[in-house]
Amino acid sequence: MLSSELEQPEVIDAETELAATADIQEAVDEPDRILPAIEFRDVHLSFDDLKILNGVSFTVRRGETKIILGRSGGGKSTTIRLILGLLKPDSGQILVDGEDITHYTEQEMMRVRQKMGMVFQEGALFDSLSVYENVAYRLHEQGVDEETVEKEVRRMLRFVDLEEAIDKMPSELSGGMRRRVGIARALVGDPTIVMFDEPTAGLDPPTARTICELAIKLRDLEDVSSIFVTHEMNNLEYLSSEYATVNDSGEVVYEMEGKYLCLINTEVIMFRDGKIIFSGKDEQLKKTEDPYIRKFIRGKSD
Amino acid sequence: MNPLKNFLFQLQEISLLIWRAFAGLFRRPRYIGETIRQMDLIGVGSLPIVLLTGFFTGGVLILQTYPTLAYYGGQSEAGRAVATSLIRELGPVLSALMVSGRIGSAISAELGSMVVSQQIDAMRALGTDPIRKLVAPRMIALIFMLPLLTVAADIFGIIGGSVVASVIFNQETNVFITSVRAGITAEDIIGGIIKPLFFGLIIGSISCYKGLSTTGGTVGVGRSTTNAVVLASIWVIVFDFFISKGLQTVLDIGRI
Numbered sequence: 025m026l027s028s029e030l031e032q033p034e035v036i037d038a039e040t041e042l043a044a045t046a047d048i049q050e051a052v053d054e055p056d057r058i059l060p061a062i063e064f065r066d067v068h069l070s071f072d073d074l075k076i077l078n079g080v081s082f083t084v085r086r087g088e089t090k091i092i093l094g095r096s097g098g099g100k101s102t103t104i105r106l107i108l109g110l111l112k113p114d115s116g117q118i119l120v121d122g123e124d125i126t127h128y129t130e131q132e133m134m135r136v137r138q139k140m141g142m143v144f145q146e147g148a149l150f151d152s153l154s155v156y157e158n159v160a161y162r163l164h165e166q167g168v169d170e171e172t173v174e175k176e177v178r179r180m181l182r183f184v185d186l187e188e189a190i191d192k193m194p195s196e197l198s199g200g201m202r203r204r205v206g207i208a209r210a211l212v213g214d215p216t217i218v219m220f221d222e223p224t225a226g227l228d229p230p231t232a233r234t235i236c237e238l239a240i241k242l243r244d245l246e247d248v249s250s251i252f253v254t255h256e257m258n259n260l261e262y263l264s265s266e267y268a269t270v271n272d273s274g275e276v277v278y279e280m281e282g283k284y285l286c287l288i289n290t291e292v293i294m295f296r297d298g299k300i301i302f303s304g305k306d307e308q309l310k311k312t313e314d315p316y317i318r319k320f321i322r323g324k325s326d
Numbered sequence: 327m328n329p330l331k332n333f334l335f336q337l338q339e340i341s342l343l344i345w346r347a348f349a350g351l352f353r354r355p356r357y358i359g360e361t362i363r364q365m366d367l368i369g370v371g372s373l374p375i376v377l378l379t380g381f382f383t384g385g386v387l388i389l390q391t392y393p394t395l396a397y398y399g400g401q402s403e404a405g406r407a408v409a410t411s412l413i414r415e416l417g418p419v420l421s422a423l424m425v426s427g428r429i430g431s432a433i434s435a436e437l438g439s440m441v442v443s444q445q446i447d448a449m450r451a452l453g454t455d456p457i458r459k460l461v462a463p464r465m466i467a468l469i470f471m472l473p474l475l476t477v478a479a480d481i482f483g484i485i486g487g488s489v490v491a492s493v494i495f496n497q498e499t500n501v502f503i504t505s506v507r508a509g510i511t512a513e514d515i516i517g518g519i520i521k522p523l524f525f526g527l528i529i530g531s532i533s534c535y536k537g538l539s540t541t542g543g544t545v546g547v548g549r550s551t552t553n554a555v556v557l558a559s560i561w562v563i564v565f566d567f568f569i570s571k572g573l574q575t576v577l578d579i580g581r582i
């Protein structure tokens with residue numbers, strides 16, 4: 025009796041392991057079988073009488089960066105809030121790593137949110153907490169010991185190049201610094217999915233560039249899937265034509281895609297009136313004939 | 327939404343908030359540090375205004391009733407008159423009104439600005455339940471501290487009364503205190519402590535609800551702060567009547 029009880033888990037383990045290797049093999053043979061990081065299936069959402077999302081479907085593959093374009097009030101932030109489960113859709117399905125989270129309770133969402141990082145439009149730092157406490161927030165909540173917390177916080181602040189601000193309060197920071205602290209806070213715990221909501225809005229070009237570089241670094245070196253909401257065309261340019269590698273001396277460098285390498289891990293979708301009117305590569309976006317999209321990317325009609 | 331539907335909706339939301347705040351107390355992580363911090367902020371922080379209110383209310387009660395009592399030759403009962411009205415009614419209600427003005431507004435303004443600056447969303451996105459982290463500690467602190475503040479207000483009210491009686495009406499403090507002691511019963515004191523427990527819950531739940539349901543930017547924060555204070559004060563006064571009635575029935579207080 026006792027021995028069979030002990031043996032049983034082993035048998036199951038071996039079976040699941042076998043199944044797992046078979047899965048991986050299948051996945052390698054047929055890339056489509058890999059579960060997408062995020063999937064929207066015909067999602068509808070209205071606030072009162074206002075239809076915000078009207079049948080939105082898209083997928084974000086693992087390691088992919090999805091750039092979302094669309095005018096203000098077009099439902100971009102709402103889309104991100106839906107993925108985090110801060111809001112529930114009226115109909116349709118939302119999947120995260122193949123898991124249908126549409127009807128998850130707040131309690132169940134907490135587990136899913138562990139693997140997601142979110143960079144809010146204005147940073148959304150806790151203004152009663154210092155930079156250190158902001159970045160450490162998730163670890164403090166999990167009751168991690170202080171020594172590990174400090175190491176992790178310093179690592180993250182170094183990643184966003186802001187280690188010197190560790191003891192400041194959010195009110196003492198500039199807009200760009202707040203945004204970068206927000207990024208550091210979102211990246212604690214190494215989430216596999218990161219969402220950026222207009223992270224460069226209102227920042228000067230060099231700071232905006234730094235934030236795009238962070239997103240590129242996450243995509244190419246940390247294998248993070250991400251959603252990047254923006255209005256700025258140069259953000260789109262950076263993200264869809266540059267990639268990060270580590271050079272011989274161990275520094276991260278950014279190189280342009282070219283003859284030998286064409287980025288396939290970045291795609292663009294565009295929202296209009298609650299629907300997706302464009303989905304594809306940036307090259308396709310630039311060649312489109314659609315007058316609305318042409319006006320959007322140039323800022324004027326032709 | 328029509329007003330009745332709106333009222334029922336809010337009542338439902340507030341009940342749910344209270345339920346979720348208390349249900350969450352039995353799960354980890356517990357926010358004990360935050361609760362103690364709120365107790366300090368709410369209890370110690372409100373002590374001066376509550377003491378001042380109590381002192382002058384007791385004083386004015388004697389100022390107004392002493393001549394009448396003297397007219398009927400009942401000036402030795404002055405202490406009893408102040409003590410009963412303070413402990414049964416004025417202490418709990420005035421403390422609750424002062425606290426809803428000072429703390430209710432602070433809570434809804436704080437939570438409201440956290441909502442409009444997306445800090446509440448950020449908190450949820452980082453895996454914390456704001457009801458357990460923010461709402462529960464504030465409610466608990468209010469429910470614990472308001473009875474203590476009320477007792478302090480009662481005591482200062484009686485002191486205020488005795489000062490006025492001796493300074494203005496030349497009554498011996500001894501006479502006053504004896505009359506106070508003869509006047510108050512155990513039931514009065516129990517009733518005077520049960521009331522602020524409920525008032526704490528009312529102030530806490532209304533101001534947290536109003537704060538968390540803020541919409542419309544900074545203007546919205548101002549609106550929900552005002553609403554929180556007005557609603558909490560009104561409900562304190564309305565509930566005071568029903569709790570008094572209930573206590574009369576259960577504890578047999580206030581019948582002659």
Ligand SMILES: Nc1ncnc2c1ncn2[C@@H]1O[C@H](COP(=O)(O)OP(=O)(O)O)[C@@H](O)[C@H]1O
Pocket residue numbers: 071076094095096097098099100101102103
């Ligand atoms: N909680 C809410 N209640 C009512 N309307 C909302 C709410 N959140 C967003 N909206 C509305 O939904 C629309 C889309 O908002 P949003 O997703 O923030 O747009 P954006 O694309 O600029 O990020 C806006 O018109 C906004 O007013």
Ligand SMILES: [Mg+2]
Pocket residue numbers: 097100101102145221222
């Ligand atoms: Mg937005």
